[in-house]
Amino acid sequence: MEATRPVEIGSNKMFGGYNKRYKHFSPTLGCSMNFTVYFPPSPASPSHKFPVLYWLSGLTCNDENFITKSGAQRTAASEGIALIAPDTSPRGLNVEGEADSWDFGVGAGFYLNAKQEKWKNWQMYDYVVKELPSLLAENFEQLDISKASIFGHSMGGHGALTIYLKNLFKYKSVSAFAPIVNPINCPWGQKAFSNYLGDNKADWEEYDATCLLEKYHDVSATILIDQGSDDKFLKDGQLLPENFQAACKKHNVPVLVRSQPGYDHSYYFIASFVEEHIIHHSQALKL
Numbered sequence: 001m002e003a004t005r006p007v008e009i010g011s012n013k014m015f016g017g018y019n020k021r022y023k024h025f026s027p028t029l030g031c032s033m034n035f036t037v038y039f040p041p042s043p044a045s046p047s048h049k050f051p052v053l054y055w056l057s058g059l060t061c062n063d064e065n066f067i068t069k070s071g072a073q074r075t076a077a078s079e080g081i082a083l084i085a086p087d088t089s090p091r092g093l094n095v096e097g098e099a100d101s102w103d104f105g106v107g108a109g110f111y112l113n114a115k116q117e118k119w120k121n122w123q124m125y126d127y128v129v130k131e132l133p134s135l136l137a138e139n140f141e142q143l144d145i146s147k148a149s150i151f152g153h154s155m156g157g158h159g160a161l162t163i164y165l166k167n168l169f170k171y172k173s174v175s176a177f178a179p180i181v182n183p184i185n186c187p188w189g190q191k192a193f194s195n196y197l198g199d200n201k202a203d204w205e206e207y208d209a210t211c212l213l214e215k216y217h218d219v220s221a222t223i224l225i226d227q228g229s230d231d232k233f234l235k236d237g238q239l240l241p242e243n244f245q246a247a248c249k250k251h252n253v254p255v256l257v258r259s260q261p262g263y264d265h266s267y268y269f270i271a272s273f274v275e276e277h278i279i280h281h282s283q284a285l286k287l
Contacts, residue, residue: 006139009034015077016041019067028131029090030121035132036063038073038083039142050082051147051285052136053278056128056163058154059188060107063087066153069267075275079282082143086132088156090121103188104195110183111159112207114196122196125207129163129170149281151175153270154233158183161209161223161244165216173284175224175277177270178231181244182210188238210240210247217251224256224280226273228263 010021017040026033040050053076055066063085066072076083089109095118098105109124137145149172152160157179164174183189184204197203205211227234227241234241241257248255263269 004135006035006135010036014038014073017073017077019073021063024135026090026127026131028123028127031090031092033087033090033127034063035084035086036067037085037136037140037143038067038076040077040080040082043080049142049144050080051144051149052082052084053281053285054128054132054148054150054152054160055083055085056111056150056152056156056159057085057088058152058156059088060102061088061156062107065267066270069271070274071271072274072278075278079278081278081282081285084132084136086128089124093121095119095121104191108155108192110155110189110192110196110207111163112193112196115198115203116196119196124159125163128159129167133170147172147285149173149285151177151277151281152179153177154239154265155180155188157181157225158189158207158209162207162212164223165209165212165219168216168218172287173221173281175226175280177226177273177277178228178233178239178265179209179225179241179244180239181225182208182240184208184211185243186238186240187236210244213244213247213251213253217253219253221284222254222256222280223248224258224277226258226260226269226277228265228269229259229261230263231265231269233265 006022006024012019021036111124113125114122150160157176193204
């Protein structure tokens, strides 16, 4: 069995810091996993530790998409924040049907803990919330895991919001780009949840940000959401930001949903506003 300790498999200097890619064996998922960390330029004081900002990517992505396409490192470097980008699902398990469609299985873990036996390795919620932070704390003394925030895109925006709401004590802030905020009511979510979780709709609601606001609404930091007005998946009814906005209003949860005219669902959209998101998190992390 591979070592659970992370092994560096790539390194590139960027804006004075380094993107470093690691491989490790995940006991939670039962397979080898990759993740990438952007370490800002080293501070003057060797005892200084960087707060961390987790990024959760969307359908079909892995740990590299955000790192190579977003340009987020420029602001992370100036703000002194480490970016953590995990993969989006287990890989290499060769479960029958895992690669049959782009919106389920490999690249589509939905940041939940699957209940169906066939998909028992799909435990991305525990990987992101428990295993990865422990791994980082044990192996990277320059990171301050106690100061953490989380954001993501599409399926990853869904993951960021649900993880934040269920773990308000762990994360200082949350934001999302075009998140799937009400998956029990959209085709992507219904496909994933029925396969991963089974037919019990109460299990589905545990991974639906709009539903979770019924139970977890003691939110102090403003939730920031950007949504492109020309997003194909908005028009197809996959994202449903109005449902989440209504639930926030009902429970007096502070939220800022910004409709960005002309933008689509791509990384061009993310790159255009990622600086504002990182500053949003930086303010919360430095309180």
